[in-house]
Amino acid sequence: MRFDNEFFVSCFPKLILKVPYTLWLGIIAFLAAFILGLFLEICYTSKNRIVKGLAGIYISYFRSTPYITQLFIFYFGLPQVFDFMKSVTGSAALIITIAMNSSAFIAETIRGGLLSVDRGQKEAGLSIGLSTFAMYKEIILPQAFVAAFPSLGNAFITMIKNTAIGFTIGVVELLSQAKMLGGSSLNFFEAYIAVGIVYWVVLVVIDRLLKMMETKICKYL
Amino acid sequence: MIRVENLHKSFGDLHVLKGIDFAAKKGEVVAIIGPSGMGKSTFLRCINFIERPEKGRLEIDGVRVDAESCKEKEIRAVRMKSSMVFQNYNVFKNKTVLQNVMLPMLSVQNMDKQAAQERALGYLEQVGLMDKTNEYPSRLSGGQQQRVGIARAMAVNPKVILFDEPTSSLDPELVAGILEIIRRLAKEHERTMLIVTHEMRFARDIADRVLFMDGGVILEEGTPEKIFSGPEHERTKRFLDQLK
Ligand SMILES: Nc1ncnc2c1ncn2[C@@H]1O[C@H](COP(=O)(O)OP(=O)(O)O)[C@@H](O)[C@H]1O
Numbered sequence A: 001m002r003f004d005n006e007f008f009v010s011c012f013p014k015l016i017l018k019v020p021y022t023l024w025l026g027i028i029a030f031l032a033a034f035i036l037g038l039f040l041e042i043c044y045t046s047k048n049r050i051v052k053g054l055a056g057i058y059i060s061y062f063r064s065t066p067y068i069t070q071l072f073i074f075y076f077g078l079p080q081v082f083d084f085m086k087s088v089t090g091s092a093a094l095i096i097t098i099a100m101n102s103s104a105f106i107a108e109t110i111r112g113g114l115l116s117v118d119r120g121q122k123e124a125g126l127s128i129g130l131s132t133f134a135m136y137k138e139i140i141l142p143q144a145f146v147a148a149f150p151s152l153g154n155a156f157i158t159m160i161k162n163t164a165i166g167f168t169i170g171v172v173e174l175l176s177q178a179k180m181l182g183g184s185s186l187n188f189f190e191a192y193i194a195v196g197i198v199y200w201v202v203l204v205v206i207d208r209l210l211k212m213m214e215t216k217i218c219k220y221l
Numbered sequence B: 001m002i003r004v005e006n007l008h009k010s011f012g013d014l015h016v017l018k019g020i021d022f023a024a025k026k027g028e029v030v031a032i033i034g035p036s037g038m039g040k041s042t043f044l045r046c047i048n049f050i051e052r053p054e055k056g057r058l059e060i061d062g063v064r065v066d067a068e069s070c071k072e073k074e075i076r077a078v079r080m081k082s083s084m085v086f087q088n089y090n091v092f093k094n095k096t097v098l099q100n101v102m103l104p105m106l107s108v109q110n111m112d113k114q115a116a117q118e119r120a121l122g123y124l125e126q127v128g129l130m131d132k133t134n135e136y137p138s139r140l141s142g143g144q145q146q147r148v149g150i151a152r153a154m155a156v157n158p159k160v161i162l163f164d165e166p167t168s169s170l171d172p173e174l175v176a177g178i179l180e181i182i183r184r185l186a187k188e189h190e191r192t193m194l195i196v197t198h199e200m201r202f203a204r205d206i207a208d209r210v211l212f213m214d215g216g217v218i219l220e221e222g223t224p225e226k227i228f229s230g231p232e233h234e235r236t237k238r239f240l241d242q243l244k
């Protein structure tokens, strides 16, 4: 087999055009996952047995099934039962399922962050007369955020990678784009190598940025 | 200035405070001594409402609460009359030295930033930390962290400062510096001070009055001379003998 250099190079501009869309999917999914995770954490620590039980089942399901199954159930399975779900677009399904898939992990990360603030500091907060609101704003949330930041960063990277599975339901993100480029010229090998390199560079850059932010916000540790 | 009546506190089945009655005047310095696990910390923590007593009344500077029927608002009001210096310092890790000391003034007293900073620097000067104002606690020694703890407790502008074994976690060479700061504060007789300590010479030096706590009550109290030279109770005598 011959490696078509010219075609290989020509893939990059077309793929790079899709990078913002992939990042957008990942960012929206991350924000949704964060809000879901927060909500899940509140449910899971609820005193109401039923609420707690449902949150437990949710976490268990999303943790113990492959992501692609979750996507297929959501996108192909549920619309057969619920009519209104037929109008859910591929990209919406992708974002929602990626968010749900990561929300259990994020809930745990949030819990870990909140628990990282020792009791002594909370008592000191009480002793100087802080209100509950001020205690969270000044002491607990800033420290929880720093403690959770590295895990949240990893979750974000996982979510970006999960967007690639969008090609299975026709969302035209990076990987679908590569598949289409390959299909139109029957140079799949070149197209997939190119998309691999694009993912790699993008994720390495994100990883670097996250590490830089981490050293910045962790300055007090 | 401060009055405690019939204070009770239990943890589950463990009845730790069994009716404490206590009062102190403005500026009075009271040392609290006694064996470990007898409720000395719990007593201070109940005054500061870090622990919630089941029963008893507390009055500081005219603010009065009854443990059995008090609202969150009353608790905060009385809490603001006292502040605490902890055995483990408990400084806020995400704040610099200066921010630690400014926090009570900014977040509780709603003072403006300029004034709070000026006051905070004044307190930091008193505890000898002017060269560390912009450091984070992780970069400080235990002794320096405890200085922050003391400056922060002063920043609350409390009527009563509660010291819970302020030197017990410190390396031996750092103890004297902290004791010296507390000694100076005590000499001002501005604020009432309750100090739980195992430093008997220090207690004898600075206290106007010494309490001996044992078995969940104040077993004996009096001037330092009386407690250290001629204690009435056998238990007090035995405790002091053990330390020698
Ligand atoms: N939060 C708590 N939960 C359960 N038991 C506690 C708690 N705090 C203190 N105690 C118990 O109460 C008793 C008195 O403790 P403490 O006030 O710390 O004594 P001291 O300061 O005199 O050494 C001890 O037996 C201790 O184990």
Ligand SMILES: [Mg+2]
Pocket: B040, B041, B042, B164, B165
């Ligand atoms: Mg103690």
